[in-house]
Amino acid sequence: MASARLRWKLLRDMEGWLDLPMVVLSLVWLAIVVVELVSGTSALLETVGTVIWIIFILEFALRLWLAPDKSAYLKSSWLTVIALLVPALRIFRALRVVRAVRALRGLRLVRIVGTANRSMNALRSSLERRGFGYVVGLTLLVVGLGAAGMLNLEGARETGGGFTSYWDALWWTGMMVTTMSNEYWPQTSEGRVLTFLLSLYSLGVLGYVTATLASFFVGRDAEEKNGPIAGNAEMKALLKEVRMLRDEVRASAPPAGPARPVPSAG
Known part of the structure; x- marks a missing residue:
């Protein structure tokens, strides 16, 4: 038990130390993946990406070594x-199975989801507070990466009639996330899976955005003096008046007289 507590403490301390560097590396990795999906790779991108990938492996191996329950940690991080x-x-690009078009598209889809x-x-x-700003940033991330993935999986060279530029894919992905209709529907299985994941995200975040906007407008109405909804200031004023009325009632009440003796039964 003492060893497990010590490992958990070391794991939390390590997460605190590596938090900012890993955030920066993750954002750089995201940019590299987007550029590779849109424009293709280069020697520089492959070198930088390989270095970051090795750092990710070392960081994960260290977390796994510190985790008291390694099987549970692997299940939660599959x-x-x-x-x-x-x-x-x-490394195995020369293998025929990896060079197959469908296998390549499947690996690209896994890479997009993992990124x-x-x-x-x-x-x-x-972000310390998981508020509306977090949802906006998350949506921009999903739309940007999703557009790069759709261009790579459903490009004109892949399907013969797909997206021709990143901006077309970005517009299509934005419309998909906002649940608006689209004229184009994916032709590949991997593109359909990615579209399904984008739709699931839009359904999950749409309710939160709607509730946040409704709360904002309700709050604005509550701040208006002549608004249809009572605001916090009006409620405080009403509570103050109730307390003053209660004090006045107590002050005007006659003092209680001495208790009368109860006559005996006999």
Whole structure:
């Protein structure tokens, strides 16, 4: 028990030390993935990406070594494990199975989802309050990465009639996240999976955004003196008047006289 508590303490301390550096590296990794999906890779991007990938592996290995229950930690981090394994397949590009078009698209989809997961965790740890600003930043991240993924999976060269530029894919992804209709529907299985994930995200975040906007406008109405909704100031004034009325009633009440003796029964 003492060893487990010590490991948990070391794990929390390590997370505090590595929080900011890993957030920066995650955002750089996100930018590299987006550029590679949109414009293709280069020697510089591959070098920088490989260095960051190795750092991610070392950080995950250190977390796994410190975790008291390693099996539970692996189960909770299975998506991170897959995302760390996918870049290693670049070494085996000569293999026919990796060079297959469908296999390549599947690996790209896994990389997109893994990158989104790491970027979301980085954004969550960098913002102390998970408020409306966090949701806005998260939505921009999802739309930007999702557009790059859709261009890569559903580009004109892939399907013969898909997206021709990143801006077209960005517009389409933005319309999808806002649940508006689109004229184009994905042709590949991987593009359909990514579209389904974007739709799930839009359904999850739409309720929060609607509730936040409704709360904002209700608050604005409550601040108006002639508004239809009583605000905090009006409620405080009403409570003050009730307290003053109660004090006046107590002050005007006649003092209680001496208690009369109760006559005996006999």
